[in-house]
Amino acid sequence: DIQMTQSPSSLSASVGDRVTITCRASQGISNYLAWYQQKPGKVPKLLIYAASTLHSGVPSRFSGSGSGTDFTLTISSLQPEDVASYYCQKYNSAPITFGQGTRLEIK
Amino acid sequence: QVQLQESGPGLVKPSETLSLTCTVSGGSISSYYWNWIRQPAGKGLEWIGRVYFSGSTNYNSSLKSRVTMSVDTSKNQFSLKLSSVTAADTAVYYCARGAVAHAMDVWGQGTTVTVSS
Numbered sequence: 368d369i370q371m372t373q374s375p376s377s378l379s380a381s382v383g384d385r386v387t388i389t390c391r392a393s394q395g396i397s398n399y400l401a402w403y404q405q406k407p408g409k410v411p412k413l414l415i416y417a418a419s420t421l422h423s424g425v426p427s428r429f430s431g432s433g434s435g436t437d438f439t440l441t442i443s444s445l446q447p448e449d450v451a452s453y454y455c456q457k458y459n460s461a462p463i464t465f466g467q468g469t470r471l472e473i474k
Numbered sequence: 475q476v477q478l479q480e481s482g483p484g485l486v487k488p489s490e491t492l493s494l495t496c497t498v499s500g501g502s503i504s505s506y507y508w509n510w511i512r513q514p515a516g517k518g519l520e521w522i523g524r525v526y527f528s529g530s531t532n533y534n535s536s537l538k539s540r541v542t543m544s545v546d547t548s549k550n551q552f553s554l555k556l557s558s559v560t561a562a563d564t565a566v567y568y569c570a571r572g573a574v575a576h577a578m579d580v581w582g583q584g585t586t587v588t589v590s591s
Contacts, residue, residue, distance in 0.1 A: 368535065401577035403519075410568065410584055411511075411519065416577040454519055458577045461532030463509070463521040 369394050371455055373466035381474045386442040388469045390455035395435045399459030402431055402440045405468075406451045415440065416458075447473055476501035478569050478582035486563075486589050492556040496569030496582055503527050503545065507572040508552040510543065512565040513584075520565075524572060525552050559589045 370393040380386050390400065398418040403411040413422045415431040418438055428443045442449055450473055455466040482494035496508065510522040523533035525543040533541045537556070545552040556563060566586050570578040 399574070403578075405519075410581045411578075412581070413577055413579050416579075420576075422576070422579065452518075456519075456577065458572065459574060461524065462534055463524070463572075465519045465521065468518045 368462050369396060369457055369464055371457055371464050371466040373453075373455055373469050375469060376467065377470040377472070379472045379474050380445050382445055382447060384445045386445050386449075386471065388440045388453055388455075388471075390433075390438045390440070390466050392436045392438075392457055396457045396459055398434050399457055400431070400433065400438045401456045401458055402429075403454045403456060404449075404451045405454065411454065414453075445471075445473070476571065476580050478571065478580055480567060480569050480582045480585040482585060482587070484586055484588060486559055486587060487591050488560055488589055489558055492554070492559050492563060492587055492589075494554045494567055494569075494585065494587070495551050496553070498550045498552075498571075503547050503550045503552065505573075508543075508545065509570045509572045509578060510554045511568045511570060511578075512563075513568070514562075514565045522554065522556075522567075561589050563587070564589045 372391045400418045402415040405411040419431045452468045477499045479497045486492045504527045507524045509524040525531045540557045542555040566584040568584045569582040571580040572578045
């Protein structure tokens with residue numbers, strides 16, 4: 368099975384900061400990479416699919432990039448409402464796997 | 475818009491079978507993969523498996539021996555059965571719509587299942 372490894376596992380940044388989370392696949396997955404945001408006590412929400420396509424309604428400060436094995440989620444200017452855990456996911460074929468998650472906090 | 479709603483017992487005894495149903499409203503169950511994901515308290519997301527509208531299935535290899543998924547297109551529902559449960563199966567269980575075109579774009583609200591005697 369393809370493993371997804373995220374880094375860092377936790378992150379603290381200030382409002383307005385540029386934040387980057389990385390995700391590495393153990394084998395190439397083309398661009399079949401999604402990012403999800405899960406706020407405390409809430410349901411995960413799709414942010415980005417196909418590595419860089421913003422899901423409907425997602426603020427433009429979120430962006431994704433990468434292909435093959437290395438991917439990045441970037442928040443261009445961190446907002447208080449972005450406090451959440453973020454998960455990458457490879458979804459091109461079964462088994463579907465998630466990264467272990469990155470917890471993002473505000474300094 | 476499409477909405478998903480999980481239903482089923484919130485408490486299951488050890489060694490018994492966990493059974494959950496996800497009802498799809500506002501859209502058809504056809505042409506998508508229908509997934510089950512779980513999340514133990516304070517931990518990450520674990521994909522359990524998926525069922526296609528045709529009935530074909532894929533499961534997480536670590537759970538495959540205990541998982542059965544099915545779909546009922548007439549009721550716009552799909553189901554999860556997890557047998558021989560233990561305390562390690564205690565989690566919030568989510569259903570989610572998936573497609574290769576757009577990953578998992580619609581999720582249910584989640585249902586908490588506790589395994590305890």
